[in-house]
Amino acid sequence: MSSREIFDCIVIGGGPAGYTAAIYLARAEIKHILFTGLQPGGQLLSTNNIENYPGFHNGISGYKLMEYFKAQSEKFGTKVKYNSVVKININRKPNLNTKFINTHETVLDNSLKIQTKAIILATGAHPRSLNIDKEKQLIGNGLYTCANCDGYFFKGKKVAVIGGGDKAAEESIYLSNICSKVYLIIRDNKMKASKIMQNQVLNINNVEIFYNHKVIKLIGKQKLKAIYCKNISSNRKYLFNVEAIFLAIGQIPNTIICKPNIKLDKNGYIITKSNSTNISGIFAAGDVQDSIYRQAITSAASGCISAIEVEKYLRKSVIRNDF
Numbered sequence: 001m002s003s004r005e006i007f008d009c010i011v012i013g014g015g016p017a018g019y020t021a022a023i024y025l026a027r028a029e030i031k032h033i034l035f036t037g038l039q040p041g042g043q044l045l046s047t048n049n050i051e052n053y054p055g056f057h058n059g060i061s062g063y064k065l066m067e068y069f070k071a072q073s074e075k076f077g078t079k080v081k082y083n084s085v086v087k088i089n090i091n092r093k094p095n096l097n098t099k100f101i102n103t104h105e106t107v108l109d110n111s112l113k114i115q116t117k118a119i120i121l122a123t124g125a126h127p128r129s130l131n132i133d134k135e136k137q138l139i140g141n142g143l144y145t146c147a148n149c150d151g152y153f154f155k156g157k158k159v160a161v162i163g164g165g166d167k168a169a170e171e172s173i174y175l176s177n178i179c180s181k182v183y184l185i186i187r188d189n190k191m192k193a194s195k196i197m198q199n200q201v202l203n204i205n206n207v208e209i210f211y212n213h214k215v216i217k218l219i220g221k222q223k224l225k226a227i228y229c230k231n232i233s234s235n236r237k238y239l240f241n242v243e244a245i246f247l248a249i250g251q252i253p254n255t256i257i258c259k260p261n262i263k264l265d266k267n268g269y270i271i272t273k274s275n276s277t278n279i280s281g282i283f284a285a286g287d288v289q290d291s292i293y294r295q296a297i298t299s300a301a302s303g304c305i306s307a308i309e310v311e312k313y314l315r316k317s318v319i320r321n322d323f
């Protein structure tokens with residue numbers, strides 16, 4: 001890898017979207033490189049058992065699954081580097097040396113600049129946090145961000161959902177079918193979820209809503225045992241004996257390197273059409289452009305689509321002299 005080398009595609013991100021894109025690029029013999037950034041493997045590394053990824057009927061740890069993703073892409077020739085990309089220099093002018101319509105430049109954390117005809121942004125997202133003690137320690141051990149993924153482990157148990165929007169309502173509905181009791185803890189004095197979702201939640205017997213409450217303490221060392229919440233109006237504290245809490249207070253897409261040129265929606269997700277961004281040659285895949293599904297399988301699928309789109313883009317963007 002040198003600053004003079006020109007890649008066909010640079011994949012930014014070492015999660016399910018990035019590695020799947022790399023597998024497809026490698027098999028299409030597109031010259032590419034993948035940068036994992038600070039979290040090689042991506043978000044799945046914070047979960048011990050994934051039971052909803054097809055092909056693993058006994059479940060698989062996030063670590064092992066991502067090892068397989070990496071091994072599969074490397075088998076076909078993907079070069080994986082652990083650098084972070086700190087900047088993208090967008091170039092809209094044709095590159096006459098390469099006879100290609102334009103090449104962009106990615107700047108790495110070691111200041112190396114790399115030229116590339118296409119980029120796939122697969123930088124993922126990170127869950128918004130409560131900003132309280134023990135939060136990091138209990139992730140995956142009672143503190144979760146996805147009921148579809150981890151709710152099943154709490155069959156017949158008491159759990160809490162934190163948040164008042166559509167996602168929180170959805171998580172509560174889902175969990176109410178699995179768990180014995182769902183406490184829905186909402187900071188505001190009302191739900192922000194759509195009326196239809198609110199009505200559904202309000203009609204479920206085992207969902208109990210606590211408005212004006214915020215989580216102030218997580219109890220448990222290796223595993224979550226309970227939480228303390230405070231009523232914001234009365235200042236009274238309440239203990240909830242729950243084995244799990246599901247945060248539904250939003251996600252923050254990792255888009256620092258997109259600003260200011262790549263268009264984002266009002267929640268900070270990259271706006272895409274068939275995985276293309278507003279900048280020619282720059283594509284996005286996975287959670288960084290998906291505020292709705294946010295699953296390993298949907299991210300992998302979108303990595304596949306982005307690589308196929310890159311292949312089409314590279315084919316049609318060569319400057320031809322023959323007419």
Ligand code: FAD
Binds near residue numbers: 013014046049257285
């Ligand atoms: P991510 O997995 O977020 O990967 C992003 C990658 O981009 C990382 O490698 C990161 O280091 C890299 N990156 C970011 N910025 C830069 C940069 N500037 N330069 C270089 N690299 C960069 N989904 C399921 O389907 N089943 C589950 O059971 C499940 N459980 C989950 C449990 C937890 C605790 C969490 C948090 C999520 C879970 N999910 C689950 C959701 C799933 O993890 C995500 O949907 C999926 O990982 C998104 O994949 P991605 O490739 O888009 O991004």
